Amino acid sequence: MSQTPNHDAGLHQGVVYALLAAALFGASTPFAKSLVDQVAPVVLAGMLYMGSGLGLLVLYLIRKLAQRGSHAADAGLTRKDWPWLGGAIVAGGVAGPVLLMIGLTTTPASSASLLLNIEGVLTSVLAWFVFKENFDRRIFIGMLLIVAAGVLLSLEQAASSGLSVGALAIVGACLCWGIDNNLTRKVSASDAVQIACVKGLVAGTVNLSIAAVLGSHLPPVSTAISAGVIGFCGYGLSLVMFVLALRHLGTARTGAYFSAAPFVGAALSLMILGEQSRMAFWLAAALMATGIWLHITESHEHEHEHAPMDHTHAHSHDAHHQHDHDFEWDETEPHVHHHQHSTLKHSHKHYPDIHHQHKH
Numbered sequence: 135m136s137q138t139p140n141h142d143a144g145l146h147q148g149v150v151y152a153l154l155a156a157a158l159f160g161a162s163t164p165f166a167k168s169l170v171d172q173v174a175p176v177v178l179a180g181m182l183y184m185g186s187g188l189g190l191l192v193l194y195l196i197r198k199l200a201q202r203g204s205h206a207a208d209a210g211l212t213r214k215d216w217p218w219l220g221g222a223i224v225a226g227g228v229a230g231p232v233l234l235m236i237g238l239t240t241t242p243a244s245s246a247s248l249l250l251n252i253e254g255v256l257t258s259v260l261a262w263f264v265f266k267e268n269f270d271r272r273i274f275i276g277m278l279l280i281v282a283a284g285v286l287l288s289l290e291q292a293a294s295s296g297l298s299v300g301a302l303a304i305v306g307a308c309l310c311w312g313i314d315n316n317l318t319r320k321v322s323a324s325d326a327v328q329i330a331c332v333k334g335l336v337a338g339t340v341n342l343s344i345a346a347v348l349g350s351h352l353p354p355v356s357t358a359i360s361a362g363v364i365g366f367c368g369y370g371l372s373l374v375m376f377v378l379a380l381r382h383l384g385t386a387r388t389g390a391y392f393s394a395a396p397f398v399g400a401a402l403s404l405m406i407l408g409e410q411s412r413m414a415f416w417l418a419a420a421l422m423a424t425g426i427w428l429h430i431t432e433s434h435e436h437e438h439e440h441a442p443m444d445h446t447h448a449h450s451h452d453a454h455h456q457h458d459h460d461f462e463w464d465e466t467e468p469h470v471h472h473h474q475h476s477t478l479k480h481s482h483k484h485y486p487d488i489h490h491q492h493k494h
Contacts, residue, residue: 148388155388161367165364180339180344182362186334186373187331190330215324218320219317221317222333223333225311236300254390258390260313261389265316265385276426276428277393327374379392387429439479
């Protein structure tokens, strides 16, 4: 069976979602840095996450009212999703930020920036070797080039202090976020806004609670609002895009694209803050562009077999969704309902998305 237009569009949508996630998160960095001197780090982390959660909660409720009774709504989280999402929240929303705060107390910011690039590597390694996601030499090289670009951007300002307990804590935070990314992949077929909203509210509550225990004070209302807006865009909307990308691309490829975030932040710093660009910046840009090009031009196609499965997610009637409905359907696409997949064998271009978890 040939590749359908809907599926082909899905491949490209995944790339767009991942790059938008990276752009939103990367763009938030220069703005968040402007608040660092005004707010304690753990308080700032809490406000960023809380702004993300509250903003998405409003968006979720508005959308819920607008789509009441419609099969076009996104699939909500199910009972079997909560253990995966709970694990992701504990790892990425609780343990990760706490370890990062511990690390920042003894590690220079420049070194921390360098170490945070390890997240992309750990995300991919876990996806490939623990969760058995498919990859080939082209994807591996592309990921290395993207991560190398981020490392190069940080090396310019990296301190020569060597590894410390604080640095190890930051590496631990990166491992937590790598676990978070892979666990979130397990629920990516569900409503991306709902997933990001829950993660933001829980992470925000935990971080602000930690801040209260440590005796940290809340900043003025204007500063809190600024942090909330930055969090909504750079953490909330970015995470929504990230989850949508996971749905189409799988974890490793999404993580590789998301590693472009440091470059976006650096580019905006040059434009907004008027910083001078150096040779390292342009070399990093070349590495980043080459790595992304390797991913975008990937063509993975072979005959594969889909095992029978049933699940709920937004879909259109492409080659993978040829089923009947037990309700009166107005032919709206995409739409959401519980559906079953029969055994199917065919050949077409694909990524390790929610329908392509087969062995090679």
